[in-house]
Amino acid sequence: MRLKTExxxxxxxxxxxxxxxxxxxxxxxxxxxxxxPPHQNIKESLDxxxxxxxxxxxxxxxxxxxNRAIGAIELKLNGHTDMTEQDDxxxxxxxxxxxFWGQGIMPEAVMEMLRYAFEDLGMTKVWVGYYEGxxxxxxxxxxxxxxxxxxxEGVDVPLMHEKRxxxxxxxxxxxxxxxRMYEAAKKVLNPRRISDYVTAGEVSAxxxxxxGKIYTGVCIDTCSTLGICAERNAIFNMVxxxxxxxxxVLCIPPVKGKGAPCGACRELMVQLMADNYKGVEIMLxxxxxxxxTLGELTPEWWI
Numbered sequence: 097m098r099l100k101t102e103x104x105x106x107x108x109x110x111x112x113x114x115x116x117x118x119x120x121x122x123x124x125x126x127x128x129x130x131x132x133p134p135h136q137n138i139k140e141s142l143d144x145x146x147x148x149x150x151x152x153x154x155x156x157x158x159x160x161x162x163n164r165a166i167g168a169i170e171l172k173l174n175g176h177t178d179m180t181e182q183d184d185x186x187x188x189x190x191x192x193x194x195x196f197w198g199q200g201i202m203p204e205a206v207m208e209m210l211r212y213a214f215e216d217l218g219m220t221k222v223w224v225g226y227y228e229g230x231x232x233x234x235x236x237x238x239x240x241x242x243x244x245x246x247x248x249e250g251v252d253v254p255l256m257h258e259k260r261x262x263x264x265x266x267x268x269x270x271x272x273x274x275x276r277m278y279e280a281a282k283k284v285l286n287p288r289r290i291s292d293y294v295t296a297g298e299v300s301a302x303x304x305x306x307x308g309k310i311y312t313g314v315c316i317d318t319c320s321t322l323g324i325c326a327e328r329n330a331i332f333n334m335v336x337x338x339x340x341x342x343x344x345v346l347c348i349p350p351v352k353g354k355g356a357p358c359g360a361c362r363e364l365m366v367q368l369m370a371d372n373y374k375g376v377e378i379m380l381x382x383x384x385x386x387x388x389t390l391g392e393l394t395p396e397w398w399i
Contacts, residue, residue, distance in 0.1 A: 120193030149168055152173060157190075277302040285300040299350065366390070
């Protein structure tokens with residue numbers, strides 16, 4: 097089993113990785129902040145590879161350039177975590193060799209593991225934590241979009257024979273989908289003047305189809321009635337690519353918190369999905385996670 101990103105390969109650990117694991121796990125700046133002591137020799141690292149990093153969803157983080165293990169990332173399933181008792185939830189854990197800190201490697205690996213958890217494993221929520229003082233882990237979680245949940249005092253850290261303050265965050269599949277849509281819409285947001293009569297890109301939108309694919313569009317404004325909203329542009333992009341069932345709609349409006357689609361956009365969606373349009377989710381305010389449905393916005397259809 098291998099997962100790939102732009103720069104990384106996430107693969108199962110092998111016994112031959114023990115030497116590389118020891119090279120980075122012996123560093124006192126790596127393990128203790130995560131809750132485990134530095135490795136003392138290759139034999140200890142091999143034992144960890146065989147008995148800890150052999151878990152069902154544990155992966156070696158490797159650069160594509162050499163496929164050498166430089167860290168680890170794992171989805172701890174129910175029965176192997178104290179953060180959840182649900183089979184469709186799991187806990188994310190990770191560490192990375194110090195020479196590779198500050199290069200965006202861990203956020204890249206985390207984002208791929210979230211995709212894998214939600215799309216391939218059918219998870220509905222991923223939990224994650226860090227100990228007080230582990231600012232690098234905290235930043236990784238913030239970059240990935242995890243929502244902070246709570247702080248716990250006196251958390252037992254058995255491998256270090258001490259107690260610490262722990263912080264817990266989580267990400268639901270729904271939140272992950274909205275975040276991906278927002279990032280996609282943000283990429284095409286680009287206000288510009290096309291000609292003396294046309295401007296574009298002041299509003300951008302993303303729609304998620306029933307297959308989970310994301311399509312984007314921007315508004316085009318003209319001095320006549322030829323313009324089009326960003327939502328309809330994104331929908332037309334979706335239809336052009338052979339799909340017509342919409343799950344979610346999000347736009348980045350000029351005024352924050354004013355993300356409701358106009359009447360024409362609502363009408364198009366209703367006509368596309370006349371039998372089941374009411375369940376389409378609409379993001380009204382991304383920052384405050386305020387969501388409604390097309391059915392609530394359009395309770396009665398004129399046809």
